[in-house]
Amino acid sequence: MSGRRLxxxxxxxxxxxxxxxxxxxxxxxxxxxxxxxxxxxxxEDRREVKATKAGVAELPLTPDTQVTxxxxxxxxxxxxxxxxxxxxxxxxxxxxxxxxxxDYWDLVTISRPYMMANARLIADTTATLIDxxxxxxxxxxxxxxVVGFSLGGRISGLVGARVTSxxxxxxxxxxxxxxxxxxxxxxxxxxxxxxxxxxxxxxxPLGQHSPPGHIDFHANGGHLQPGxxxxxxxxxxxxxxxHYRAVQIMVEAxxxxxxxxxxxxxxxxxxxxxxxxxxxxxxxxxxxxxxxVHGSFHFTTNPSSPYSRPLEHGANAAWPCQ
Numbered sequence: 001m002s003g004r005r006l007x008x009x010x011x012x013x014x015x016x017x018x019x020x021x022x023x024x025x026x027x028x029x030x031x032x033x034x035x036x037x038x039x040x041x042x043x044e045d046r047r048e049v050k051a052t053k054a055g056v057a058e059l060p061l062t063p064d065t066q067v068t069x070x071x072x073x074x075x076x077x078x079x080x081x082x083x084x085x086x087x088x089x090x091x092x093x094x095x096x097x098x099x100x101x102x103d104y105w106d107l108v109t110i111s112r113p114y115m116m117a118n119a120r121l122i123a124d125t126t127a128t129l130i131d132x133x134x135x136x137x138x139x140x141x142x143x144x145x146v147v148g149f150s151l152g153g154r155i156s157g158l159v160g161a162r163v164t165s166x167x168x169x170x171x172x173x174x175x176x177x178x179x180x181x182x183x184x185x186x187x188x189x190x191x192x193x194x195x196x197x198x199x200x201x202x203x204x205p206l207g208q209h210s211p212p213g214h215i216d217f218h219a220n221g222g223h224l225q226p227g228x229x230x231x232x233x234x235x236x237x238x239x240x241x242x243h244y245r246a247v248q249i250m251v252e253a254x255x256x257x258x259x260x261x262x263x264x265x266x267x268x269x270x271x272x273x274x275x276x277x278x279x280x281x282x283x284x285x286x287x288x289x290x291x292x293v294h295g296s297f298h299f300t301t302n303p304s305s306p307y308s309r310p311l312e313h314g315a316n317a318a319w320p321c322q
Contacts, residue, residue: 038099061133067143068097094287102126102152104122115151130165148190150206153177154176156172173213174201204224219299221298225242253284258288261299264311
């Protein structure tokens with residue numbers, strides 16, 4: 001490499017390093033491991049809780065307390081805007097509930113083998129916290145709902161498989177995916193064996209590798225979402241936009257309550273669009289999803305908030321991704 005190219009390359013790397021430190025002032029070190037926080041009134045009242053007997057003893061839990069565990073995605077933390085918005089929405093929708101935030105930012109790495117190993121560590125620690133809540137406090141597993149986005153969705157499946165007290169009440173996987181490549185073994189996926197009820201929402205190609213849950217929702221076919229193709233950016237950016245639409249839909253569903261995001265049971269998006277699917281069974285995505293109505297469900301959304309639309313199938317179903 002010539003001296004000029006070396007100087008340019010060094011300058012670019014230095015600027016990139018400064019940018020990383022500015023954007024991520026607490027760069028992952030791996031030393032902190034997994035952190036847990038709990039909220040009872042809003043995201044602003046978060047308090048740290050340890051996955052120990054002494055830690056769970058501090059949680060305000062009763063046999064009727066609804067507990068929602070939220071697991072963020074790859075390269076994120078529990079301070080992401082969608083996590084905060086979802087926390088506040090859950091606490092309003094379910095008065096008296098407790099939201100537990102799983103924060104694994106300090107274990108994020110660009111190494112796929114290490115990240116997969118860290119995902120198992122995150123799941124082990126989170127499963128330990130849940131088992132301690134059930135064993136040491138009067139909490140029912142049926143009242144525990146784990147919500148995971150992206151890599152957090154995959155981790156939620158690992159959590160369900162590692163809880164020893166019994167099956168979790170519900171897991172909601174929001175476009176569950178691993179970074180880079182899909183898992184190599186079945187145990188790495190989120191699937192219907194991981195909780196009493198597993199609900200998935202698919203919004204991008206990143207979330208297409210998971211096997212079915214009990215109830216699978218596909219927004220706009222589960223691929224590119226309306227409103228994401230206006231970015232004038234490469235297809236990868238459109239996929240990222242579509243990927244994050246999953247959390248936006250979840251927040252809206254919790255905020256607006258029952259009756260939003262009506263979906264038609266249909267084996268394939270094509271049948272939903274061309275009207276060959278009779279659409280005689282309807283379910284709604286969100287906290288009010290009918291747990292007894294299983295299968296694959298399709299719905300369309302608006303290109304911007306509010307995303308929920310009245311149920312239409314057949315000739316009026318397809319919403320152009322513009």
